[in-house]
Amino acid sequence: MKVEPYLEIYDFEATDLFNPEPTQIGLVSANKDLEMLTCNDAYIKPKGKISFPAMGITGITPETVENSPSAEELLSEDSYFAPDEGSVYVASYNWDYDKQFIPESWLVGKKVICLLKVARMLVDKQLSGDHKLSTLWYYYGHYKTKDYGNAHDAGIDCKMTLDVLKSMLDESELTLDEVYTLLYDPTVCKGGKKYEIGTPWKEIITKDYDYVEYVLENVKDMDQKERDYIAKLVEDNQDLKEKQLDIISFGKEKGNKWSDIINTQPDYVEWCLTNLTWRNEEVKNYIKDLINNE
Numbered sequence: 001m002k003v004e005p006y007l008e009i010y011d012f013e014a015t016d017l018f019n020p021e022p023t024q025i026g027l028v029s030a031n032k033d034l035e036m037l038t039c040n041d042a043y044i045k046p047k048g049k050i051s052f053p054a055m056g057i058t059g060i061t062p063e064t065v066e067n068s069p070s071a072e073e074l075l076s077e078d079s080y081f082a083p084d085e086g087s088v089y090v091a092s093y094n095w096d097y098d099k100q101f102i103p104e105s106w107l108v109g110k111k112v113i114c115l116l117k118v119a120r121m122l123v124d125k126q127l128s129g130d131h132k133l134s135t136l137w138y139y140y141g142h143y144k145t146k147d148y149g150n151a152h153d154a155g156i157d158c159k160m161t162l163d164v165l166k167s168m169l170d171e172s173e174l175t176l177d178e179v180y181t182l183l184y185d186p187t188v189c190k191g192g193k194k195y196e197i198g199t200p201w202k203e204i205i206t207k208d209y210d211y212v213e214y215v216l217e218n219v220k221d222m223d224q225k226e227r228d229y230i231a232k233l234v235e236d237n238q239d240l241k242e243k244q245l246d247i248i249s250f251g252k253e254k255g256n257k258w259s260d261i262i263n264t265q266p267d268y269v270e271w272c273l274t275n276l277t278w279r280n281e282e283v284k285n286y287i288k289d290l291i292n293n294e
Contacts, residue, residue, distance in 0.1 A: 004086035005029035011157040013058045021046035026154025041155030043068040140167035186226035245286040
């Protein structure tokens with residue numbers, strides 16, 4: 001009895017970073033327990049030239065692919081690399097890059113997941129050093145039990161991706177379904193130093209408007225649906241900003257309001273302005289505006 005794959009992981013090597021053509025495709029399929037079922041790879045003959053930097057990374061030369069099928073052949077509807085009808089997920093480690101090579105028709109009815117984004121959500125970069133696939137493969141210790149050869153081979157990278165995914169899920173005690181929901185649910189935080197994965201943005205903004213505003217302005221690789229959701233949340237809750245600026249977050253008056261003590265303890269307020277190093281300049285400016293409006 002054939003076991004249908006639950007997850008199919010793709011990887012591509014290419015001619016160059018700019019206007020690339022694929023030179024190799026890799027595919028690993030896995031069951032719901034993320035046990036590998038199949039691993040296939042094939043070289044692809046591009047129409048254009050392979051750059052020397054690409055050769056240096058992948059080892060794929062014009063001679064390597066001289067007698068290989070074209071992209072049209074290997075990426076056709078009836079290609080043996082097309083996803084199985086019964087699979088639920090189609091993934092790659094860096095979907096934003098690999099998606100340019102995958103026909104849209106292959107993705108109909110599939111849940112698409114970028115495993116690099118999963119890594120950024122689940123793996124502390126301060127511990128791993130970075131979120132590169134090969135880095136995390138070594139970070140999780142897979143080199144101790146497996147010898148695949150060098151990275152930047154499409155088939156090997158697919159196997160490494162599956163290893164890293166399993167380790168990330170085991171460490172976080174999450175299923176792939178739960179991770180997918182967290183990753184693409186625009187209403188919840190994807191983790192960080194201040195708030196746990198899955199904390200609703202509505203909950204965070206009620207006590208930390210500045211943090212939500214900071215995330216909106218500084219996190220560049222956020223999913224657009226989440227960006228739109230947070231932008232609307234920030235716009236609809238601007239009144240919270242001043243309320244939170246008014247709350248004293250340190251010292252003997254912690255929990256009280258600057259607007260209350262500015263009249264009763266003006267010397268203390270002046271001392272704070274003159275002597276403290278302010279992490280949040282907006283609070284300092286808010287206090288100055290209170291003084292000027294008195």
